[in-house]
Amino acid sequence: MLTCVGYAASSPTSPLAPFAFERRDCGPLDVQIDITHCGVCHSDIHTARSEWGPASYPCVPGHEIIGHVKAVGPDVTRFKVGDRVGVGCMVNSCRTCASCEAGLEQYCDASPTWTYNSPDPAFPTEGAYTFGGYSRAIVVDEGFVLRIPENLDPAAAAPLLCAGITTWSPLSHWKIGTGHRVGVVGLGGLGHMGVKFAVALGAEVTLFTTSPSKVEDGKRLGAHRVVISRDEQAMAAEANRFDFILDAVSADHDINAYLSLLKQDGHMVLVGLPEKPMSVGAFSLVAKRRSLAGSAIGGIQETQEMLDFCGQHNIVSDVEIIRMDEINQAYERVLRSDVKYRFVIDMASMPDSIAG
Ligand code: NAP
Ligand code: ZN
Numbered sequence: 520m521l522t523c524v525g526y527a528a529s530s531p532t533s534p535l536a537p538f539a540f541e542r543r544d545c546g547p548l549d550v551q552i553d554i555t556h557c558g559v560c561h562s563d564i565h566t567a568r569s570e571w572g573p574a575s576y577p578c579v580p581g582h583e584i585i586g587h588v589k590a591v592g593p594d595v596t597r598f599k600v601g602d603r604v605g606v607g608c609m610v611n612s613c614r615t616c617a618s619c620e621a622g623l624e625q626y627c628d629a630s631p632t633w634t635y636n637s638p639d640p641a642f643p644t645e646g647a648y649t650f651g652g653y654s655r656a657i658v659v660d661e662g663f664v665l666r667i668p669e670n671l672d673p674a675a676a677a678p679l680l681c682a683g684i685t686t687w688s689p690l691s692h693w694k695i696g697t698g699h700r701v702g703v704v705g706l707g708g709l710g711h712m713g714v715k716f717a718v719a720l721g722a723e724v725t726l727f728t729t730s731p732s733k734v735e736d737g738k739r740l741g742a743h744r745v746v747i748s749r750d751e752q753a754m755a756a757e758a759n760r761f762d763f764i765l766d767a768v769s770a771d772h773d774i775n776a777y778l779s780l781l782k783q784d785g786h787m788v789l790v791g792l793p794e795k796p797m798s799v800g801a802f803s804l805v806a807k808r809r810s811l812a813g814s815a816i817g818g819i820q821e822t823q824e825m826l827d828f829c830g831q832h833n834i835v836s837d838v839e840i841i842r843m844d845e846i847n848q849a850y851e852r853v854l855r856s857d858v859k860y861r862f863v864i865d866m867a868s869m870p871d872s873i874a875g
C-alpha cells in the first residue's frame with residue numbers, strides 16, 4: 520500500500536487538517552499519479568460540510584487533479600511514466616449500463632465511483648471510501664485518466680477537470696454556437712468557465728452576477744453584456760431574450776427570475792447544486808414552452824474532447840494559487856463569492872508527513 524498525506528475534514532464543522540491514509544497499490548490497469556495541483560470546487564465545501572447529506576469522515580476532497588504519471592500497471596496501454604495527466608470527479612463506473620456504454624459515465628445506473636467520499640470497491644479492504652486530490656498522490660484506473668495538452672499551464676488547467684467539463688457538457692449537448700443568446704448566472708469557478716466556453720463557441724454572452732465588483736472581470740473574460748441580478752429593472756429589461764441560460768449558482772436563489780428571461784422554446788440548465796430544494800412556478804415554463812434541465816459534469820470522452828479544445832484554443836481558468844495550509848481561508852473566501860475565479864492548491868506545499 521502507498522502511504523499518503525492529505526488534508527481532511529474530520530466532521531462537518533472542523534477545519535481541514537493534515538491526515539495520513541493509504542492508497543491501493545498500482546493494479547494491472549492502474550496509473551499512479553504524483554499530484555502537482557488540485558483545484559478547489561464549491562462541491563468540496565458542500566461535501567466536507569455534509570450539506571448534501573452526511574459525508575464519510577475523514578473526508579479528503581479534491582477532484583480537479585493534475586499531475587505526472589509516476590508508475591503504471593503492466594496492462595496499461597494509454598499512459599507511460601512522466602506523462603502529464605488529469606483526474607476529474609469520477610475514478611470508475613460500471614461500464615456496462617446504457618449510460619456508460621454511451622460514454623456518459625457520470626449518469627451510470629450503478630452510480631460512478633466518485634473521486635472522493637464514495638464507496639471504493641477497488642480498495643483491498645471492505646467498507647473503504649475514496650479520498651480525493653488534496654494529497655500528493657492518487658491511483659486511478661487508466662480508463663478514468665485524462666491527457667492534459669502540454670501547452671496548458673498545469674495550475675490553470677486543473678479546474679478544467681470539473682468547472683470546465685461541467686460547463687462545457689451542457690453547452691455542447693444543447694449545441695450552443697453562433698447566433699445563440701446565452702446567459703450565464705454566477706461568476707465563480709463554473710460560471711467563469713461557462714462565459715469563456717460560450718464566447719469561444721460563438722454565442723452572444725450575458726453574465727448575470729450579484730456582485731457589482733465583477734462587472735469589469737466579466738467583460739475581460741469575454742462576456743458581451745453584464746447584468747446585476749439584484750437590479751429588478753435591469754432584469755425586467757432582459758425578458759424573453761435568451762435561447763439558453765446556464766445557472767452556476769451555489770446557494771439558494773429564485774430561478775423563476777431567470778426562466779422568464781428565456782424566449783419561446785428556450786432552455787435553462789442548472790449545474791449549480793444548492794443544498795435546499797428550489798420551487799418553480801408552472802407559469803414560468805408553460806407560458807412560452809420553456810424547459811428546465813440539469814446537467815452533471817461530463818463523460819470521460821467528452822472531457823478529453825474539452826481538454827483538447829482548450830489546448831487548441833489556449834483556454835484555461837483564471838486561478839489564484841494557494842498553499843495547502845491556506846485551504847480553510849480559501850473556503851471562507853469562496854463562501855463570500857470572493858474567488859477570482861478558482862483557487863488551486865500547489866501540492867508542493869503539502870507536508871511530507873504529519874509526524875511532529
Ligand atoms: P463558486 O466558485 O462559489 O461560484 C458560485 C457563484 O454563485 C458565486 O461566485 C456567486 O457569483 C454566485 N452566488 C453565490 N451565492 C449566491 C446567492 N446567494 N445568490 C445568487 N448568486 C450567488 O462555486 P462553483 O465551484 O463554481 O460551483 C457552483 C455550484 O455548482 C456549486 O453548487 C457546486 O457544488 C456545483 N457544481 C455542480 C457540478 C455538476 O456536475 N452539476 C459540478 C461542479 C460544481 P456572483 O458573485 O457572480 O453572483
Ligand atoms: Zn467540482
Ligand code: ZN
Nearest residue numbers: 613616619627
Ligand atoms: Zn454504468
